[in-house]
Amino acid sequence: MENRKRERPAFNRDIAAAMKKHYSDTRTRKPLAHTLMSSNPLIEVAYAAGIQPAFPENYACVCAARHASPAYCEKAEAHHYTQDLCSYCRNNLGYIHTDDMEPPNGGIGDPDLFLLTSSACSHYFKWWDTLHQIHRKPLVFVNTPRVMDPLNMPDYYVDFAKDEIISAIGEIESILNISISPEKLAHAVHQSDRTVAYWQKLLDLQKCVPAPLGLSDLSNALFVLIVMAGTEEGAGLMEKIYHETSRRAAEGKGILDRNEEKHRLLWLNIPFWYNLKILGYFENRGCAFPMSDYCQYIWGVTRMDSNNPLDGLARKSLEGELNTSLDDHIHRLIEDISSYHIDGVIAHSNRSCRVLSVGVLDAANIIRKELDIPVLVLDGDHADERVYSEAETMTRIDAFLEILGGQ
Amino acid sequence: MHSTLKTMAHVVRNAPSVLQNIKARNGKKMIGYFFPVFPEEILYAAGLHPVQLYPRLDEPITLADDHLQTYLCAYLRAEWDQILKRERSYLDGVIIPRSCEAVTFLFQTWKRHNPFDFIDYLNIPWKNSANTLSFFTKELQRVKKNLEAFIHREITSNALADAITLYNQNRSLLRKAGGLRKAKNPPFQAMDIFNMVMSGFVLDKKEHTRMMTDLLSHIEKPADSPEPSPVRLLLSGGCVLDTRLLDIISTAGATIVADDFNNGARSLEPIVAEGEDPLESLAKAYTTVPCGFNTALKDRFSFLANTIAEYAVDGVLFAINRNCETEKFDYPILDQKIRERFRIPTMLIETDYQCAVGPLQTRVEAFVEMIGGKKI
Numbered sequence: 001m002e003n004r005k006r007e008r009p010a011f012n013r014d015i016a017a018a019m020k021k022h023y024s025d026t027r028t029r030k031p032l033a034h035t036l037m038s039s040n041p042l043i044e045v046a047y048a049a050g051i052q053p054a055f056p057e058n059y060a061c062v063c064a065a066r067h068a069s070p071a072y073c074e075k076a077e078a079h080h081y082t083q084d085l086c087s088y089c090r091n092n093l094g095y096i097h098t099d100d101m102e103p104p105n106g107g108i109g110d111p112d113l114f115l116l117t118s119s120a121c122s123h124y125f126k127w128w129d130t131l132h133q134i135h136r137k138p139l140v141f142v143n144t145p146r147v148m149d150p151l152n153m154p155d156y157y158v159d160f161a162k163d164e165i166i167s168a169i170g171e172i173e174s175i176l177n178i179s180i181s182p183e184k185l186a187h188a189v190h191q192s193d194r195t196v197a198y199w200q201k202l203l204d205l206q207k208c209v210p211a212p213l214g215l216s217d218l219s220n221a222l223f224v225l226i227v228m229a230g231t232e233e234g235a236g237l238m239e240k241i242y243h244e245t246s247r248r249a250a251e252g253k254g255i256l257d258r259n260e261e262k263h264r265l266l267w268l269n270i271p272f273w274y275n276l277k278i279l280g281y282f283e284n285r286g287c288a289f290p291m292s293d294y295c296q297y298i299w300g301v302t303r304m305d306s307n308n309p310l311d312g313l314a315r316k317s318l319e320g321e322l323n324t325s326l327d328d329h330i331h332r333l334i335e336d337i338s339s340y341h342i343d344g345v346i347a348h349s350n351r352s353c354r355v356l357s358v359g360v361l362d363a364a365n366i367i368r369k370e371l372d373i374p375v376l377v378l379d380g381d382h383a384d385e386r387v388y389s390e391a392e393t394m395t396r397i398d399a400f401l402e403i404l405g406g407q
Numbered sequence: 408m409h410s411t412l413k414t415m416a417h418v419v420r421n422a423p424s425v426l427q428n429i430k431a432r433n434g435k436k437m438i439g440y441f442f443p444v445f446p447e448e449i450l451y452a453a454g455l456h457p458v459q460l461y462p463r464l465d466e467p468i469t470l471a472d473d474h475l476q477t478y479l480c481a482y483l484r485a486e487w488d489q490i491l492k493r494e495r496s497y498l499d500g501v502i503i504p505r506s507c508e509a510v511t512f513l514f515q516t517w518k519r520h521n522p523f524d525f526i527d528y529l530n531i532p533w534k535n536s537a538n539t540l541s542f543f544t545k546e547l548q549r550v551k552k553n554l555e556a557f558i559h560r561e562i563t564s565n566a567l568a569d570a571i572t573l574y575n576q577n578r579s580l581l582r583k584a585g586g587l588r589k590a591k592n593p594p595f596q597a598m599d600i601f602n603m604v605m606s607g608f609v610l611d612k613k614e615h616t617r618m619m620t621d622l623l624s625h626i627e628k629p630a631d632s633p634e635p636s637p638v639r640l641l642l643s644g645g646c647v648l649d650t651r652l653l654d655i656i657s658t659a660g661a662t663i664v665a666d667d668f669n670n671g672a673r674s675l676e677p678i679v680a681e682g683e684d685p686l687e688s689l690a691k692a693y694t695t696v697p698c699g700f701n702t703a704l705k706d707r708f709s710f711l712a713n714t715i716a717e718y719a720v721d722g723v724l725f726a727i728n729r730n731c732e733t734e735k736f737d738y739p740i741l742d743q744k745i746r747e748r749f750r751i752p753t754m755l756i757e758t759d760y761q762c763a764v765g766p767l768q769t770r771v772e773a774f775v776e777m778i779g780g781k782k783i
Contacts, residue, residue, distance in 0.1 A: 080739035080755070084478065084730045118533055122507050122700060125533050126736035129704050133740050143539055145530035145546075146505050148514065154549060160542040167538055326515040351478040354732070358512035361474055362519075 004284050006255055008217060009248065011241045015220045018237060022227055023062075023105040026054035031112040031176055034131065037226050038120030038298060039320030041165050041313035042142060042172075044230035046115060048188040049172060049180045053115070054108045055227055056095075056131075060088035063095070064273035064383035066104040073384050087352040087384035089127045096134060111135055113175055115168075117142040119323040121355040140171045144317045148325045153318070161314035182309075188230035189313065190306035195235045198242040199225050199300040203291070205245050207340050210254025210261040211290035212245045214283065216276050217255070218295045225300045255283060262286030263404055264341050266333070268363065269348035269356045270294050274385040278393070285401055291340045294356070297321035297332060326359035330366055337371055344404045345375040346397075352381045376400040411622040412599055415606040422609045426458060426497045429611065436499040436524075436558070441513075443674035444504050444531050444696050446547065446689040448574050451612055452566035453554050458498065459608035461648055461670065462486040464761065466494075474516060475509065480730050481760030482648065483509040490522065500525025500557065502550065506700040507733055525557045533701045535694055544690040551686065567685035573612055578675045580619035581607065585672065587626065588664040589718055591636045594626055597653045597663035605670055636662075638778045641715060643667040643741070644726040645699060645734045649758060652726060655768045659775040665718040667711055673697055699733040707737055708744050715749055722778045724771070725755040752778055 026032060029052035035043055037057045046053045063069045064087075072094030073087055081093050095103065116128040116139060125141075132139035142164040147153050169180055202221070205212055213221075221241050228234025252258055265282065267289050272278060279289060302319045304312025321329055336342070347364050350357045364375040376396060381387045408416075418425050430437060435456040440447065447457035462485035471488035489495065500523045503514035514528050530546050532539035551562055584603055587594050595603075603622075607615045638661040646669040647653070656663060666672050677692035694701075697710040715723070723745055727734040742753050754774045756767055 080742065082735050082757075085732055085735055089736075122505070122511075123732040123736060126699075126733055130736060130740060133704050141534055143532055143534050145542070146511065146528075148511075148528045154545070156542065156545045160538065160545075163538045167536070326512065327519060349476055351476070354479065354508040357476065358479065358508045359515065361476065362516060365473070 004280070006280075006283065008255075009213060009241075009244055011237075011244050012217060012220055014237055014240065015223055018228065018233065019223055020105070022223075023108065025052050026108040027106060028109075032109050033113050033115045034108075034111040035115040036117055036120060036124060036128065038117070038124075038322050039317050040115065040117045040119070040142075041161075041317045042115040042117065042140065042168060043226070044188040044192050044309075044313060045165070045169055045172065045180065045185065047230035048184040049176070049178060051113075051172070051176070053227070054111070056092040056108070057088050058223065058227060059095070059105075059108050060091035060383050061273045062104050063091050064385070065276065067274055067385065068101070068104050069274065069383040070386050071101060072098060073386070083384075083387075086121065086123065086127070086354075087381055089123070091383055092127070093130070096131075111137050113137050113172070114139040115172075116140065117144055117317055119144045119146075119317050119320055121322065121353070123354075138171070138175045140168045140175070142168050142317060144323065146323055147318050150319070150324050150328055157318060158311065158314050161317050162310050165310055165313050165317070186306045186309045189304050189309035191232050191235045192230045193304040193306060193312070195225060195229060195238045196300045196303060198235070198238040200303075202238075202242045202245050203296060205242075205249045206290040208249045208252075208254075209264075209341060210252070210256050210258050211264065211288045212248035212254050213290075214255040215267055215271065215279050215289035215292055215295070218292070219271060219276075222295060222299065254288065256286065256288050260286055261288050263288070263343050265289050266337060266340070266342045266345045267292035267294070267348070268333075268345060268360060269350045270353055270382040272348070272380055272385070272388060273383055275388065275390070278397075281394075281397070287344075287401070287404075291336060291342070293321070293329065293333060296336070297329065322355050326362070329359065330363050333363060333367065334370060337367065337373070343373055344400070345373065346400075347375055347377045348382075349377050349379050350382050351379070351387065352383065374400060374403050409622060409625055411618050411625075412602060415602040415618065416598075418606040418609050419602050422461075423463070423494060423497070425609055429456065429609075430497050433611070437497050438500045438502060438525065439495065439498045440502040440504070441510055442504055442506060442669055442698055443676075444506075444693055444698055444701060445502055445529060446677075446679075446693050448567065448570040448679070448685075448689060449547065449551055449554065449562065450502075451573070452570040453558055453562045454566075455554070455558070456611065459670075459674075460486060460495075460501070461605070461608070461646070462489050463494075464648055466492070468760065475512070478730055479509045480507065480728060482646065482728060483513065485760055487513055487516070490517075495522075498523060500527075502527050502529060504529045504531045506531070506698070507731075525554070527553050531701050532694055534703065540687075540690055540694060543694060544687050547686045547690055564685055567689075568681065571679045571681055571685060571688065573616065575679055575681065577607065577612055577616045577619065578677070580616065580623060581675050583623060584619065584626075585665070585675065588662075593662060593664060596657060597642070597666075598650060598657075600663075600666075600671070601647075601650060601653060604674060608670070638662070638775050639664045639719060639721045640775075641665045641667065641711070641718065641720045641723045642671075642726055643711065643723060644758070645728055645731045646670045647726055647758075649762075651764050652758065652767065652771075655764065655771050656724070656775070659768075659772045660779060661722075661771075661775040665714045665720060667697070667714065669698055672714070699731075699737055704737055704740050708741055711741060711745065712748060715745065715751070720749075720751065722751050722774065723753040724774065725753065726758050727755065729757050729759040
């Protein structure tokens, strides 16, 4: 699959540098907290407390992109973590048990504690509890509820989430014998909110034709949104990303030229991290990906008021779409398909990400029925490329592109 | 076999028609729910008939494939399939606890397809603290209020207190029956216990309690026999519905003296305090139910360790459904801890909906033979 070389936005180089620094920090800075990514209010708390967070999920993406995940997954399977478990988790459990391989990006350091929330996939609780047992380091757990009816969320949900965060802060202070200053927490929340504000404006720019960024650029920028949430560097970098994208949009510059962008597609679910080249294959056939539910709905959805940081963090922990309902998700998709001028959908039925995949078939059927646009469902996995079939995937994509072209 | 046990077995085998008959007889609305983490006492106090939901195993999954991928739990796919085939017409509503993604999907898709008059979702705490307990109590208050709107009347504290007493009595009888398996030669087979527990998910609780009382009054305390006892196994997993597995174990020369699954010992766990605020008591008791999805490894191991010691278990068989992430995650560490603490053999078998029985049989026989050999 040879792709034409396209000029990517310059900010990707800044993100690569930030990523390099982050991974270096996870090996050199202490205390180190292995931290769950999705809607985790303890990321901002960690930065405010001077704790270096590391993100095993993000590291699994890195390993997948460097084709190291199959070896790590096999190692985890040798320790009885079977193939029907999420490949991010197997990647991580295999990494822990591997000492005869050069780790991508130099690896991540051993944790001093774990920071978990329940606002993502349900089995992450099991994953982190397993890590807690293996490393014998304290686990701080914010047990937020799932919000099935966001418009009618009971008031006590926010209060409960807030109490959970207050209790987690107390636990962290006690474990590390530190004091987390309210001013520093407010500052971290302010920086996180700045990052989210630029991110939301950035996503809006993707409505332009041609789309100024591709899906791989957006996925890269997620690193800044999530991993650097609560830092001045993160907010500064997201501002820079936004301004560059804004310039591109004003100049009518996209990953594809205006006359080259024939179709605008929506990618549902997480990309194949080991095969991002596939996005280039689409680009070479005039298809842009201005949006994906993975980039759009899960993170960076909550604006936070630094005058009331705990309330903001509580809402952050509740409002990410991994923590809400499928109906809400489908409703948003239908609205965004229209506002982003989408004319086709690639839906990844991702065997490792059940929270994003259990509704994929229903979402595909509803989109086909209500919007009359083609939807292609591709079976795969976000990190374990052993279950991905290149030949089958490409055959199906080619057939889909023929239908799309015909339309 | 005692006639009560025969009746219970009939109820389990023919649950859908039994439920239709109950409904025709008493006219009560029926509410289904998943897993023993929902305090069904609230439903009972509301004058509703609670049904813990499990699929039949003799129906190929067809219609559900349009909604749920084959890499998801087959039991939940089967449940959804049977609903699409209109095999739950006796139900008037469902309550879905937060557990795995497939269960949450069922809530959402049921809500969209709207086959029931009542549907609610309950957040179950995944850790025990004053904060989570207070939250869970509020969740129960919310569900109670929604149920009151559904039945157009109040669920009184007295009705709740009576339901708590009845359910405590029922679980106490089931625990007593299970406890008889501590004897060298247990009076009940695993299938008997399975039918006792599962029939309780179908029948009216008063009737089931009466049957359990009658059954236990006819069972004598097992005398110590000079005969060698069979190999004593503990069976652990999410839920065991395929009774062929129980037959295989029995035929192989072992007896299941204890279990750790949702449609077994886990559902007998809550002991609800009486004479206190009913919803607070229910919340406190039900947060101790050691299902896989809501319980930390430390507490799951503690439950297993106590059971292994109390029931003089010779070996542990993990029977885990394919694609059950929750149980699969906990298995490696539980397995390791059991081996380290008790020095007894363990084995994992992967079960699946309508799976071939041959490979299971071979593995179970080898496992039992190995333990039997050791004992001799």
